[in-house]
Amino acid sequence: MRKTFTGLALLLLVCVSASAQQTSISKKVEVLLAKMTLDEKVGQLNQLSGDWEATGPVTKNTGDKLQQVRDGKIGSVLNIMGENHTRTFQDAAMKSRLKIPLLFGQDVIHGYSITFPIPLAEAASWDLPAIERSARIAATEASAAGINWTFAPMVDVARDPRWGRVMEGAGEDTYLGSLIAAARVRGFQGRGIGSTDAVMACVKHFAGYGAAIGGRDYNSVDMSLHALWQTYLPPFKAALDAGAATFMNAFNDLNGTPATGNAYLQRDILKGKWGFKGLVVSDWNSIGEMIPHGYAKDLKQAAETAIKAGNDMDMESRAYIGHLAVLVREGKVPIATVNEAVRRILTKKFELGLFDNPYKFINAAHEKATLNQPKNIEAARDMGRKSIVLLKNEKNLLPLSKDVKTIALIGPLSKEKWYLKGAWSTNVDPNDNVVNIYEGLQNHAPNAKILYAQGCNITDSVATDFKEAVETAQKADVVVMAVGEDIFMTGEARSKANIHIPGVQEDLIKAVVATGKPVVVLLMAGRPMIFNWTAEHAPAIVYTWWLGSQMGNSVADVLFGDYNPSGKLPMTFPRSEGQIPLYYNYMNTGRPATGDNDAFYRSSYLDVPNTPQYAFGFGLSYTTYSYSNISISKTAIRKDETITVSFDLKNTGNVAGEEVAQLYIRDMVAQPLRPVKELKDFAKVKLAPGESKRISFKLDKEKLSFYNDKLEWITQPGDFKVMIGPASNNIKLEKTFQLIN
Template structure:
């Protein structure tokens, strides 16, 4: 009975598929997924008597139990599942995933197909939009500005609302959130174009953060690849899979700069550097939106969260933000600016306040900065319930006041809550807002509905035949595996890696030894049960399966009866131990902030017991944030940071562990030595009493009594199975005139025995000026592959543009003076030279 099984349940006029995965390690485990709507059922310990399996667990969103009773007979099974809100369901099924439910939709959609639909010009779109706005009532316009959920499922507080079907029919909704099923997209779109007042099609929104059905590494992981083309391809594949299922509008990418690993949402971003963050933001927008939004395999990209959400105090989600204008512009703005210049169609507000005003109602940020200064003319959408939160914050008297503030800030779409619908008509009657303000919002919304083609072909994104072809396609899986390999960061290696495929007995120990929880947060894949585990990846590499010993030892945050004993027994028989430790997916992402960023204590205790044996030990981490690893740095031979790598995680990790892929990932967030150091980041300002090698022993300087200032692993850091030497750093001139450029060159040599890829990094420091500038700022990088003994000269062009920053007066310029250039493998270990801007 070990393996994948499926059963299809007929409910009213719909079908629901249950997919079961039965696995055996220390005991039996049953995992459950549902299609088309995911049920978020947590894996369950199962008991087995003969051919009868029973398990009790729970859904992630309910405390009520999920009870499964299955009886197996050859390749068939029967039984029941008790589900919260659904009651007991009878099951009959068979081995394997079974047929796709999308197949049933093909004949339903066929009569609605349109051919020869042409992309409209901007002038044609403008004229059609104006005609339509002229026919719309105030209620019609507010409907376009209102987003509703596809069901009563909620990502936050419950929202009182009519059924989606009636709201769409009456024109009270212009977009839908969370239609996980293409059949649901078809049903609601059909109501919109046949029953709503002006037959205006709906936008279908979803959070496609790091893959749709094929899951790629989480964004913090893929940022560590420094591979812009690979990231762009991942987003293009995600768009291809999502658009085939009806999604037209993405709630991503997240481009917040993140300096505090306590904040759970660091997992969704590109780390702490605005330069690299801007390049990755551009790559993601280009991946999601392609060359044209009219292409049915692209989706609208939404930059979030504008702005400074990553500066939440204490790293606590939804918390307040209090930063300077200079920090806002120089640190948090560049990725948004780059995404807008790349053509992003949408921007989502941040939950936080700025200068005491929540962003959702902050006219300075959304109107003056975003629209007027940056020239953004796309759709601004509120984050979930953010308009309502304006008055919860205390920046508005009530919902009416909050609605007015949001409209004046040029908010176009309200996500899920109903304040616009409730209050805007009365505000117009009172003369407190103008209908023309609604027109501006609706104009932007309708323009994008024309751009993506749904005004002329409403069902063009409902393509069940393509859904069946694209989802979890082998080529997509290979792309995921390739990017996953590039995202792995080798943090320590005393020579234990790469592992030998023959001769050694290997013990794979820890809660992630055989876990499929490698996808990370913010994914809704129906193929999660087919995630490649570390155990599978390692088993495929070793020549003798009997020499691979596996034991969980403990749960992620819980003990297992006898778990330590079994793990120690395995380790005693092994030549090498791989400790597979980390965070589960629910410990990262939204609403997953942590004050303690060490591994859970039960895992630390397990590691201590294993290390006592004195065996060569490799730590393989699965996690969504930088962790405190000082104990491991001192006590294990190798540390491999794998993050959450996606559908092919186990195979990609094994590729690196056994040397089939030489690790090339480089950190995009600093790893602290102690949680008391955070927020910690490389591009900080100097103090008036900085620590130097000469004054470290002195008291009255900016330092800790019990910990160095420096991180354990700095930004840009990562090791390889070979060694790269840097030498001969030189500038072709030491005086740079405005409008000119200089060339900085450094020689990089592969001084090891293996071919490898190196990311050569260039940093700049503005030594003095009207305001303090960071001690280092990334301004360029090159990825090169060198054979053993090979040398290459890597050059960077530096111009006045690279030296510009936002000053106190809001100007964006470079100031004359002295600068220092750095080149090296990371932000700490660099060669340097100086020049002057005149």
């Protein structure tokens, strides 16, 4: 009793203290706001990129940016990194009339100086603490370099691997994506914004960007509001609930209205229904891009539309700085609307502690001491191996013996370094110690002779006889092939209509496999690729994605069995582009592809199966697991009750491993329709050989609810099927229960 009372008292004290601090900040904001001229207010809403690096087309003829800072015409800058550069700009801000400090933003997507796996790869780990730790380390390094705001995490649900930006997110599933979104926000913001080892998270892209038509970047999005609320909005809400400080809107239009000018998204949902108190920033020039969209006739109208819709800060279009003051004076934009946006920005600057110390995040000695710490490099290596997915392992070819005498390393990515970091790496030090595949093999098998042949270039379009590669393979005991995309094939503006392994690389694989030597294919990419011949004929396939600075060591850890692969796919891998979009939680039709219906009149293709090459949640291990003895706490529950599903998970193999056990449900009859299965829980369980654990999952009202046609969050009485297994297409255990009124 005494301990409980003490805990409640401490919690109450913390809440009261936080409330008092927020009240104090609000008062300070109002005092400062009263001193500001209209032009100074507009200046706070203006964000420009620095001169050292750009992530989009730089606005031309912007003039002397440092002088504009001194004049109070810039409230935030992006692409300014390191103590020297950030100090120069903050010095200029301290010479402005009101000395309002700058915010420094940067795309810290998967690491800062140390590069971690691309976000889609990290999602394949299904390891939330590891994902949070990755963001935590990135924030620690970035904040030490003067950055206090990252434009991450990207939480767009993406079901079209042609879209280049799938590499930036968590894949196709709303539930998994929501958990990862929250983990990344917690990692970036740490103990809270204002801590010198934290950065403000910026959740993007609000909203629907991941559903761009045809998988073509920046393209329109046309979807029902039901799909928006059911599938695409939950990860944003999860990030907000985790305390995300800022949001970024999207390039796309949603049902005919550009997201940047979409009041339904920004005012009605985000700031209204969800009560978001942070700031909303446009994407790069997305205010100005409402002109080519055909939604605004000029930059002045675009500025008016964006500010009224709830967009607080203008990134790189100069729409606000050029037109907002005039719009206020003409009575077209209320000063109250401008004040609201400025309040949100000033509040974050106070919460960061920048008014007390504008140089709080700018310290050369701290930067030097923080970057590239050995423990963080090891964490990147660990994150890398957790992200690898073993797709095939015929006759237990893997793991390789460390006593192997000769290894042939073949393929255009065998000795590559820079590409291994993947798109959206900050490249703080282009000459940093990236470990490539060749070096990783050397580190793990120092007594082995490693033969090398490039075989071809990534984008070669004409097959050769691959003579050198074949001869090299014939001399080896085992062949490791490093093939896939290059760094320019995924990321922003890098959509592809053809997502097969690029060039003639699969022909190279065919030539090497034909030697009869045991072949391990490493596939490197930022998206799911199509590789049907390889899937059928290569003895072992390892999907490595892009794993960052420690990629070579992470891959070798898996190849030689120092780490038993545990990754599971966060996106479905299609057999053909014609199947896209292809995802596991689809709605059944009146004429399903399988079942008792007529063999011809069904929802299927004539030339390819409906099934994917590799399903969501799939991933192999060097050991085996059994699922048994499922039990369910009740066969019928009321909507406010919780049901517990339990089962035994056993490691039936000879080595220790981690299994990601997945729980799916199906609402058997519902209006509107529900998917054939939905992920509702999972557990990553470590088991020694022969060890068994009793695993329990809980299902409550929240997990059984969904949006109806009126966008009401409801439950419906009826039968539910519970499915448990190692992948969405490999269900080992089933039970049913009934939800009653």
